[in-house]
Amino acid sequence: MNRQPVIVNDHADFAADDNVHGRPRVGNVRALLDVPILVEGAVHGVLCLQHRDVRYWDEDDAGFANTTGLIAGLSMEATQRQEAETRIEHLAWYDALTACRIATCCARRCGT
16 A cells, blocks of 8 residues: 555645545645555545645655554554454353353253
């Protein structure tokens, strides 16, 4: 997936209508810097930086946005991984059908 940001320095020059890449123009926004938030290679969101005046985004701005988007994506992946580990641990100790602890279910089945 391409992690390149979408950079618009002057919205008035970019589009004749009030719509930029499928998103309506909001307020007095003239400059945009948008970066995808990727989770496992799929876009799960967009980090949007906006400015009211014409702004010429430099490499530091784009680098900051890319790094922030990457950190957001890594945080989302870590959260998903932690939730999956919690589900796996629950399945290891509890019967999926009855929701009883496995040791309790085994004791009932064995008649002890």
